[in-house]
Amino acid sequence: MPDMKEGGVNVTPLIDIVMVLIVFFMLVAKIGVSRGEDEDIPLPSAILGKSLDSLSNTLTLNVHWNHNGDEPILDALVDGQKRDLHLTKQYRGGSDQELARVLTAFHNQFQDKANLIIRADQDMPYRQLELVLLACAEAEIGNVSYETKTGS
Amino acid sequence: MKISGAKKVHYESGPNMTPLVDIVMVILIFLMLAGSFGGETTFLVSKQGIKKSGGVGRPLKPGEVPDTPLEIRVSNLDPTGNNPGFLATGTGLSPTHDIESVQGWLAGKRKAFNAAGTPTDKILVTLSPTRDAKYKYLIDVYQAALQAGYEKIAFTTSH
Numbered sequence: 001m002p003d004m005k006e007g008g009v010n011v012t013p014l015i016d017i018v019m020v021l022i023v024f025f026m027l028v029a030k031i032g033v034s035r036g037e038d039e040d041i042p043l044p045s046a047i048l049g050k051s052l053d054s055l056s057n058t059l060t061l062n063v064h065w066n067h068n069g070d071e072p073i074l075d076a077l078v079d080g081q082k083r084d085l086h087l088t089k090q091y092r093g094g095s096d097q098e099l100a101r102v103l104t105a106f107h108n109q110f111q112d113k114a115n116l117i118i119r120a121d122q123d124m125p126y127r128q129l130e131l132v133l134l135a136c137a138e139a140e141i142g143n144v145s146y147e148t149k150t151g152s
Numbered sequence: 153m154k155i156s157g158a159k160k161v162h163y164e165s166g167p168n169m170t171p172l173v174d175i176v177m178v179i180l181i182f183l184m185l186a187g188s189f190g191g192e193t194t195f196l197v198s199k200q201g202i203k204k205s206g207g208v209g210r211p212l213k214p215g216e217v218p219d220t221p222l223e224i225r226v227s228n229l230d231p232t233g234n235n236p237g238f239l240a241t242g243t244g245l246s247p248t249h250d251i252e253s254v255q256g257w258l259a260g261k262r263k264a265f266n267a268a269g270t271p272t273d274k275i276l277v278t279l280s281p282t283r284d285a286k287y288k289y290l291i292d293v294y295q296a297a298l299q300a301g302y303e304k305i306a307f308t309t310s311h
Contacts, residue, residue, distance in 0.1 A: 126286075150192050
């Protein structure tokens with residue numbers, strides 16, 4: 001059996017470890033910045049959408065089309081927990097919250113920099129989205145971003 | 153008497169897996185990146201809030217010049233919503249379901265406003281949808297307004 005020559009430091013394990021670390025940090029970063037978005041909502045397409053510089057002053061509101069009622073079905077990540085939100089004051093309590101209260105608290109926290117992200121079903125009738133926009137206006141939230149998927 | 157040192161012994165008990173691991177890692181990273189780019193979402197940012205249909209928006213501050221409104225009405229092409237498409241209409245815009253026509257009309261209006269001395273940032277495009285207008289059609293018209301060069305675009309209450 002011939003002798004094996006070793007001409008320097010073997011960097012292969014180093015590359016392997018670096019690769020593993022990259023994958024690990026990518027996964028951590030991806031999981032760590034969750035906005036509470038519901039991936040099941042079919043978003044409208046847009047080619048002129050922009051990326052947001054910062055998500056630190058945002059609240060993502062998932063707006064589901066309610067086929068059986070006038071009010072949309074809402075949920076959002078509030079205080080680190082996914083909560084169902086209600087437009088009317090007659091909500092059931094428990095973990096649910098009133099939308100107006102959440103939006104007002106959000107506005108009080110960030111003032112004019114508060115940016116509400118609306119993640120609404122593309123086929124939803126406007127009458128349901130309108131209720132959400134009116135609630136935003138009542139809470140004095142002026143910055144509203146409509147989330148879209150890229151492409152036409 | 154010269155004693156020869158012991159030779160290094162290399163045990164090779166199978167194929168070298170290191171290149172395989174490297175390639176798998178590279179493929180994994182590529183697919184993760186491709187996956188995250190493919191599902192990317194973007195945002196249409198509005199600072200205008202919702203306005204009352206046919207009415208004025210928030211109360212003006214002292215000395216503030218009101219924006220010049222430009223209303224465009226949007227409804228579903230098929231009122232039952234079963235067939236796809238939208239219908240848009242405005243002052244000087246015949247009802248159309250062609251987004252290019254809407255964009256052309258909006259661009260023409262902007263040029264006319266600019267020629268009359270109204271800067272683009274003082275024009276407020278208001279999208280006035282019907283109650284049943286689908287959200288995706290509103291986004292289409294919203295984009296047409298952006299493409300026509302408008303900066304201020306708002307939804308109004310339904311009509």
